[in-house]
Amino acid sequence: MRLDKYICQATSLTRSQAKKVISQGRVTNGTNTIRNTTYKVTTNETIFLNDKALSxxxxxxxxxxxxxxxxxSTVDEQxxxxxxxxxxxxxxxxxxxxRLDADTTGLTLITDDGQWSHQITSPRxxxxxxxxxxxxxxxTEDASIQFQQGIQLKSENQPCLxxxxxxxxNTEVLLTISEGKYHQVKRMFAALGNHVTALHREKIGEIELDPTLQLGEWRYLTDIEVQSIA
Structure with missing residues (x-):
C-alpha cells in the first residue's frame, strides 16, 4: 500500500495532510526517514509518525x-x-x-468492506x-399466492421473484424479498391496489435488527453476524 494512503487509513489525516507530514520528515519505518509518498509499505513493516507506531x-x-x-447516502443532500x-x-x-427510503425505518448495514457489501447488494x-x-x-385472500407467484410491477418487463x-x-404483514428494485415493496403492494403507510426492515440475510437498538442507535456487528454474510 502507498505510504500516503496507509497514513490516511491509520490516522484521521487527509491525503494532503499525509503528504505534508511525509515531506516534513516526520514519518519513518523505525530505521529510515521516508519522504516518498509513493513508498510501498510492506506487510511486516511498522510505520511511525512522530515516533508513534501506526496500525x-x-x-x-x-x-x-x-x-x-x-x-x-454517504453525503447530505436535501x-x-x-x-x-x-x-x-x-x-x-x-x-x-x-439502502432504505427516507421514510423507511429499520435495519441498515454500514461497512467499509466492499466485498462483504457486494454479498448483500448484488442481485445475483x-x-x-x-x-x-x-x-x-x-x-385480499389470495395476496400471499400472488406474492409467491411473483408480482408484476408497472414498467418492468419481468415479474418480481x-x-x-x-x-x-388485516393490515400488517411480514414480507421477505430477495431483490432490491427501486421502491420495490411499495410498488408491489401498489400493484395489488394497496398503499404502504409504514415500512420497517427487520432482517438482512441472517442478520436481525437488535431489539435493544432504539431508532437512531447503532452498534458493531458480532463476528457471527459478519460471517453469516458469505
Missing part, C-alpha cells in the same frame, strides 16, 4: 436502526445522511450495504430481506 484497523461492520428523515448518526472516525470511508446473491409492512387497506408474505393482522 490499520480491520474492516468495520455496523448495524443501525435507521429513523425516518435520513437518507442512505436530507441528512445516515452516517451523521455514527460517532466514528473516518465516516467518509463507510458506505451503506442496501439474492440476499433475503424481511420487512414489516403497515397497509392502508386489508389484503417469488416473495414470502405472512399476515400479522
Amino acid at each position: 490499520i484497523r480491520g474492516p468495520r461492520y455496523i448495524m443501525l436502526n435507521k429513523p425516518q428523515g435520513y437518507i442512505c 436530507l441528512p445522511s445516515v452516517l451523521n448518526l455514527l460517532d466514528v472516525e473516518k465516516r467518509k470511508q463507510l458506505f451503506i450495504a442496501g 446473491k439474492k440476499c433475503a430481506k424481511r420487512y414489516r409492512v403497515i397497509l392502508a387497506d386489508e389484503l 417469488p416473495a414470502s408474505l405472512i399476515n400479522i393482522s
